[in-house]
Amino acid sequence: MRTGIQQKVSAVITRGYVTFLLLLLSTFTLANSILIPMDDKQANHLKAYGIAFSVLKADVDVDWLLNYRGGSFMVKYSSVVEKECRVRGVSYEVVSDAQTNRILTLIADPDVNMNVVKLQKAPKVVVYSPIKVSPSEFENNDAVLLVLAYAEIPFEVVYDEEVLNGDLAKYDWLHLHHEDFTGQYGRNMRRMTVEDVKAQEDIARRHGYAKVSHMKLAVAKSIKEFCAGGGYLFAMCSAAETLDIALAAEGVDIVDSSFDGDGIDPNAQSKLDFNQTVAFQNFTLEYQEGYGGMAFSNINSTASSGYYQSLDFFSLFDFSAKWDIIPAMLVQNHENVIKEFYGQTTAFTKSTVKPNVLVLGQSKSSDRYLYGELGRGQWVFYGGHDPEGRRGGGHRMATDLNLYPHSAGYRLILNNVLFPSARKKKRKT
Structure with missing residues (x-):
């Protein structure tokens, strides 16, 4: 279906x-x-x-x-x-x-x-999403899936199977959204169905992995290699956070027994290797049993204060269009102050962002929009789930973009879609 x-x-x-x-x-x-x-x-x-x-x-x-x-x-x-x-x-x-x-x-x-x-040339766009293998109705609120369809920009969908088979080499631009690369199924059964879990277990089994967490690490490493090889990576929400957690925790068990049958390494925190991460360092893991909590680490600036924290606005930096061309492209907008929005990973704690990362947008308390280079490739991490997301009855409501044709938050996503088409120049500052 x-x-x-x-x-x-x-x-x-x-x-x-x-x-x-x-x-x-x-x-x-x-x-x-x-x-x-x-x-x-x-x-x-x-x-x-x-x-x-x-x-x-x-x-x-x-x-x-x-x-x-x-x-x-x-x-x-x-x-x-x-x-x-x-x-x-x-x-x-x-x-x-x-x-x-x-x-x-x-x-x-x-x-x-x-x-x-x-x-000059339209990029080949692909979205990594569980809709490839299971119902995943929660993914119908993936902001990038929504806006690509609304703007009538063609794209393809892949998931773990295609990544493990090396299919990312076919594409120029890859998006990750509300994903968990640590193998804990999002720590949130409100979005992860039984079908979702079984689909991931089946892929892991077919590829010879004893645990889903091992399979997800292999996927995370393949995504990192895609970017380093010259691809463009755009991640939002929990994908941006858990990608780096998985990379830092290679060879370390950070998954509770309720997910994989055995316990967390008691020394896991001290064994993290931040040299392997893309954007974050010196973060602290959040240990919570089962689905008792949704936080992964203190990368998420709202992890300790709750998903429903009252938010305000974040601001885009004003870059030189003649000298800092790449960040200037990524912040093009008709507004430079943008309404905050929630996500399982809402925004990024400033102290966990690596010093070589360029901050494109931030609030007083957190960084919201990040850019960096990895090998021959480039990446952007954008906090939050849906720039125009709404909640009703305690659940996320589907977003009708016909109601938000001027969304400044969504424009940042589309800046990234067009970015690989440009003759790119290095930053001066």
Whole structure:
């Protein structure tokens, strides 16, 4: 049985996409451009990214105008692009060559914090999710699955089997979300069904692992290798935290007997190897028996104060678009103060973040949005589960993105989706 997300994915892929691309290629002209503004004049910020992605899929360049009207997009005029903007409810402006030149001249001014980044090729996008192998209805609130489908950006889904088989090499961009790489099934039976647990046990057995925790470690190491080899990794919620915990705990039993039949190594904390982690160091594990608690470690800044802690806002840093191009791309937005949102891992304790990690966004008490480089690859960790998540009756409610077309929190996700298409330059500062 296909989940709602899988049905949406199928709808995106079968939407006459090939026909659209062929028409698109045949209708670009040298005269005039289409400007897709991303400031408050934009009717649907999220779907605008889907327009940019569709142009890239046709092997046509997109200019990303950093800090110009909220990080606008500009492409050569095409009647197909114009029509698609109208169909998807995306605001656009047809600008003459003279107007285009004036915009580019303004952006090139050395005293103005703007830049033009050329986006060239659509990345091959994949999402790591248990919807591949089981019902996993909780994953229908995976923010990235939701926004990719809403923006009509095509993607594929993999899980442990595909990762262990080496399939990540087929892709450019990998997303991880509400996942537990420690082998404790999320410490939360409200999201982990019997079918989910059995599916993971079956994969572990097929690949010769005695425990799910051993299998998950192998998956975590494969994901790290994918990034180090040149891939782009984007993780949210508990995936960002548990990936590093699993890597640090290689060879150490940190899993309670209720999950794997034997106890935790009493010296586990002292045996953690922080040299193996991607983003975090010097963190302390949270030991709780069974499903008595949902915390993994003090990486999560809200671990000790509860899932329902009252939250406020976090701020994005203002980077130089001309010198610090990578972080400037990742923080493009029409708002620089963004509403906080919950997750099993809501935000990151400042003292646990490695000094070589670049903080893109933070609140007074925690870091929220992180960037780093690993080998030839790059990664971003973004705290929280769903930027527009709501709760009712004690349970997470499904998010209808038709109600949040201007979500600044979701825009950060889509910045990351487009990021691999850019000609990337190293940071200066």
